[in-house]
Amino acid sequence: MQPLDLSAVDLVAAVRQGDVSAVQCTEAFLKRIEQVDGRVNAFLKVDREGALARAAAIDARRKAGGPLGPLAGLPVAVKDVLCTADMPTTCASRMLENFLPPYDAEVVRRLRAADAVIVGKTNMDEFAMGGSNENSAFATVHNPWDLTRAPGGSSGGSAACVAADMAPVAIGSDTGGSIRQPAALCGITGLKPTYGTVSRRGLIAFASSLDQIGPMARSAADCALVMETIAGHDAGDSTSLPHAVPRYTELLEQPLTGLRIGRVAAHFAEGLDPEVARGVEEAFAAFKAAGATIHEVELPHAKYGIPTYYLIAPCEASSNLARYDGAHYGHRAEPGKGHRAEPGKGHRAEPGTTFDSPLAEMYCRSRAEGFGPEVKRRIMLGTYALSAGYYDAYYAKALRVRRLIRQDYLDAFQQVDLIGGPTSATAAFALGEKSNDPLAMYLVDMYTVTANLAGIGGISFPCGFTKAGLPIGFQLQGPALAEPLLLRAADRYQRLTDWHLRRPKLPA
């Protein structure tokens, strides 16, 4: 039995039945990480000893006839934006390079309680800000389908590690598309649940009214399995929904008769790559052949999604990231060793800069040294948009457009059950192609940000490949709390197609 070839659902069953031990399973994935991650850079930290000890404890408990959790022996990779008390949590930032959280994120606690084996922390764009993973302060992630291309972002490490068989399941976070877009570019399945479905306690905050955690795996069925563990109310997150957790895996079996899927003509306007358009249209045709009906719907304000998002998210980020002050945790600038002293960088100090106090100077220098360029840009933009005289023109305006965007969805879901379309306008783009053009990078989330603004769920799964052999992603979006239907529709598609089973050629 080769654990790398099994789905998460089958792996958990195999461990439970004793066909494979948790240690064998963990060793197989750790070995694969050793063999290929030098080329992919999906992980920032691999906890070999911790994972093997955990797996051995699960095997011992099974031998003794003790109870096993629902994910017993399943290796899981966790995005480095989620706090782990036994591993540094860096957010791929110099700011948190040496940060050891004093507690586990609620999602991590639930995974451990379910007997999952956390194998390591995955690479990402710094503070989850980016669409290519090139904003990591530590290493650039390479797309396993073509190592010269970006895996997408910000959960690029999580997507790449699943695509390259380094873990059957990874946890990501999605503020504007950060689960769905890298899932599309890496040819895997990623679910961004309805806001409030998964607790954000211990998720390092980027934009708190948009952030949501979700599973990334090879299939919708595997995502459903993980959701049963990570979803559910948490009194430690005041935005956590009180609803009972659906039996996502059992609900997959319900028939899909009469499903109405919306298609938005504007998704196919200029900017969409023709090969992606073809893959997406074929997926619509497959759903139709499976008994669904396709209906044209409109989301008239969706075109304002990107500008709305790039006000609201930076405003919330500028507030959330004010906590990095060099005093409580994180990077602190040493006196007299400011960034102007960095050799070879050609920095000129801004003449005449003074600080209110030595403390203020420490704040300003620590933040300048600890944050990378994209994080600084967003803090600056948010601070500007919230500052006196601009608040109404920018932040308050964006909140009003946000309501219009949500209303468009509420109206559309009167006519259809789900809305389908492309996840990303293009397949994986080349590393370096957009990294010097912030605006071009912001547009990669054009099909995904509106779900975050409306608080609804979305799922991306592979629906074909380009001639160059790069995966194409199909996105389904649903009304609030429609995750069972999103997963069921994606699972039904995956029972009829094999795109999700294709693997990149990445020899050991």
Next chain:
Amino acid sequence: MSLSRQDVAKVASLARLALSADDLDRMTGELQKIVGLVSQLAEVDTSSVAPLAHPLDAENVFRADEPQPSLTTAEALQSAPRHDGECFLVPAVLGESGAA
């Protein structure tokens, strides 16, 4: 609405970011472009639309006012750049700092 280098320097000071002269030059150009992008929203008529700060129709959430376990002092200090075992240590809060 154009954004001057002076505006950007003011925002940097509000954001507690010590930007070098080069950073300020670059940031001014980049922010001008981004502000141009987000200014598209001005064309949307929102005169009768209330702001939506949060996707859920959420209400305040309360819990019983009962003591619960919290971090120990050692846990709270474990990642502090400087501490004395009881408190976070920081540079002087009052007094001028030298010019950059």
